[in-house]
Amino acid sequence: MVSGVSEGGARTRRAEDVKTTWSGVRHAAKTRRRLGVSNMAAFPLLLPLLVGCVAAAVQPARHRPSCRIVDTSVVCRDLSLTSTPADLPSGVQALDLSHNQLQNLSGDTLAGHMGLRHLDLHSNKIHFIQPGLFEAMRDLKVLDLSGNRLNVFAMGKIQIGTLAAVQSLDLSNNGLYTGMSDFFLADSPSLVQLSLSGNSITKIAKNTFSGASSLRRISLRNNVILEIEDGAFDCLDGLSDLDLSRNSIACITDFNLNRLRALNLSRNSLELFQSTRSAELYHLAFLDLSENKLPNFPLLPTNNVIRHLDLSRNRVRSVDAAETKMPEMVLKHLRNLDLSYNLLTGLPQSFFRTMTSLEVLNVSNNCVALFSITDKDLLPAAKTVNLSYNSLRRLSLGEGALQALEELFVQGNDLRTLAHQTFQRLPSLNLLQLQENNLRVCPSETKNDQNPLSCVSFFSVPKLKFLYLSQNNIKSLPCRAFANTPLSLLDLSLNPGMEMHRDSLAGLEHSLVQLLLRENNISHLNADMSSLRSLKLVDLSTNHLSSLPAWNQELSIETLNLQNNSLVTLERAAMAALERSLKTLYVGDNPLSCCGNLELVRLLQHSAVVVPDIEAATCVLHQGSEPVNIEKVTPEMCRGRKKANHIIVIVAVVLLAAIASGLLVKFCKSRKEKRVRRFSA
Known part of the structure; x- marks a missing residue:
């Protein structure tokens, strides 16, 4: 149940207003007697005051936002309060006083609510806390003091006292600097989760967390940490998650937190990460070293269970153990490896030798020229490989390699030739990103002995559903190019001058749902689309089409994009064939004739078809006339x-x-x- 808590206060204010108004009336009467004015003569002057008095008694006072109560939870958020409202019910367990004007925190400020389990004081102006206040709050589990001015309190070198039962404490964004956290953590035996993010801490001392030995999760994100003293976390046997991101740490040597499960060191200045040489098992599963300055692959614990390793946006030039003079890493538990945005020029097959569990490999935005997996025992569990935006000239996949691969990203490279059956060797391949290369598509009947390196075959790729071939400078699309491949999406956009055979799309009758042919300079679409019964979306925008392809009643196109073409008249038969299924139509930026497209006008004005670019959908009544929005066209205009x-x-x-x-x-x-x-004559 939700209710307000200030009704009694409102009644009191109304009574006070009435009393004040009546006092004003009596004072005015006395003044007039003193000046010799009779009561009868003064009555017209007193009448407005009497009316105002009665109105004040009858009308409610101006409503002021009140706290919301839901069971034992009270929310008094953003009410400009300087203390807890006095009329809160007893038994409150969760109190939200965030975004108010509290400055001094004491028992009186909390109105005696000592049985709280959850107290949120985020974003106030608190600069003083009564020492020992939380010692009496034996049930308090969650305390949020973030976004205050606790640096002022810490400057007085006063400890807040025992945090008897507090398990989660948020001290973020309080302007705290090195050593100030000690005044809040000196006696917090139950503390499990701590946030000190967004402060100005430069050093983690050896005794920083000595009073909070139960800590499991610590966030020191977004400080200015330059130094971590040896043994700073040794007292925390249960520490599992440590966030040190967005600091200024330059190196980690002799990393020995073997019980830690997640470590975030992203956005620092790391040039070295090195763990101790030990046979002891490290429980670290998530390691984020992204956005640093690492020149080499980090030296990880030999006996590890790392599953997610992020090294993106560093300066790694090589992962070859021979070149870097580092021992080969044993990463048999690794599932996700991100090496994107580095300076890699090669990926030796030996690098993947121990990565038997790797599922996602991201090496995009590097300088890799060759990617070769010829051994079927390498990357047996890989489902996603991202090699986009490198300098790839060769992609070599051996027979039986990458049998679990589902997604392959190789866009933005310089691929010109591939082995003829490259993709047919990948039985699980579902998505293939090949845009921004220079590949030629083979006809379906091409044999292996017919210059196999001159084109790429997409015939009979057993599970391929999403194929992106835009920006490949494709000049022609041969007959039955994708037959026996269950494509759902085919993107052939941005291949200017591409000529399509009448039967280019043959074999996709029962699978193709989305066909993208935008920006191809097409003036006439030769490909037969009449049999593509599953087709739902067709994008023909930014071409030179002057007429529509041949549609029939069996098509079920729902979204059609004809933007920015040369269409003057949309054939009545073609539009009638689409009317049954069409839901969304883009027709803007075409030189349409108003009177030559009355069927289109009727469709747009009297059907459920949505035209997202309706503002740009214009037509002309006659040559030389100003364009008219197609929604405003009427048959009378054309009859006249x-x-x-x-x-x-x-x-x-x-x-x-x-x-x-x-x-x-x-x-x-x-x-x-x-x-x-x-x-x-």
Whole structure:
């Protein structure tokens, strides 16, 4: 149940307002008697005050936002409070006083609510806390003091006392610097989770967490940490998650937190990460070293269970153990490896030798020229490989390699040739990103002995559903290029001048759902689309089409993009075939004729078809006239135009007849005059 808590206070304020108003009336009467004004003469002057008094008694006071109560939880958020409202019910267990104006925190400020389990004081102006306040709050588990001014309190070198039962403490964004956290953590035996993020701490001392030995999760994100003293975390046997991201740490040597499960060191200045040489098992599973300055692959614990390793946006040049003079890493538990945005030029197959569990490999945005997996025992569990935006000229996949691969990203490279059956060897391949290369598509009947390196075959790729071939400079798309491949999406956009065979899409009748052909400079679509019964979305935008492809009633296209073409008239038969299924139509930026597209006008004005670019969907009534928004066109405009055209035609015919008659009469007269002159005496 939700209710307000300030109704009694409102009644009290209304009574006080009435009392004040009545006092004003009596004071005015006394003044008039003192000045010798009779009561009867003063009555007209007192009447407005009396009316105001009665109105104040009847009308409610101006409503002021109140706290919300839901069971034993009270939310007094953003009410400009300087203390806890006095009229809160007893038994409150969760109290939210965030975004208010509290400055001093004491028992009086909390109005005696000592049985709280959850207290949120985020974003106030608290700069003083009564020492020992939380010692009496034996049930308090969660305390949020973030976004205050606790640096002022810490400058007084006063400890807040025992945090008897507090398990989660948030001290983030309080302007705290090195050593100040000690005044809050000196006696917190139950503390499990701590946030000190967004402060100005430069050093983690050996005794920083000595009073909070139960800590499991610590966030020191977004400070200015330059140094971590040896043994700073040794007292925390249960520490499992440590966030040191967005600091200024330059190196980690002799990393020995073997019980830690997650370590975030992203966005520091790391140039070295090195763990101790020990056979002891390290429980670290998540390691984020992204956005640092590491020149080499980190030296990880030999006996590890690392599953996620992020090394993106560093300066790693090589992962070859021979080149870097580092021992080979045993990473048999690794599932996700991110090496994107580095300076890698090669990926030796030996690097993957122990990565038998790797599922996701991201090496995008490097300088790799060759990617080769010829051994079927390498990367047996890999499902996603991202090699996009490198300098790939060769992609070599051996027979039986990458049998679990589902997604392959190789866009933005310089691939020109591939082994003929490259993708047919990948039985689990579902998505293939090949845009921004220079590949030629083979016809389905190409044999291995017919110059196999001159084109790439997409025939009979057993599970391929999503194929992206945009920006490949494809000049022609041969017959049955994708037959026996269950494509759901085919992107052939941005291949200017591409010519499609009539049967280029044959074999996709029951699978193709989305066909993208935008920006191809197509003036006429040769490919037969009439049999693509599963087709739902067609993008033909930014071409030179002057007519629509041949549709039929069996098509079920729901979204059609015809933007930015040369369409003057949309054939009635074509539009009628689409009317049954069409839901979304883009037709803007075409030189449409208003009166030549009355079927389209009717479709847009009287059907459920949505035109997202309706503002750009214009047409012209006649040559030289200003464009009209197609929604505003009416049949009367065109009928009036036809009548005007008929009148013009009639006038022109009459005028031409008159001119012809005049010329004929003139001709006859001239003949007669000649005859008379010839027979004169």
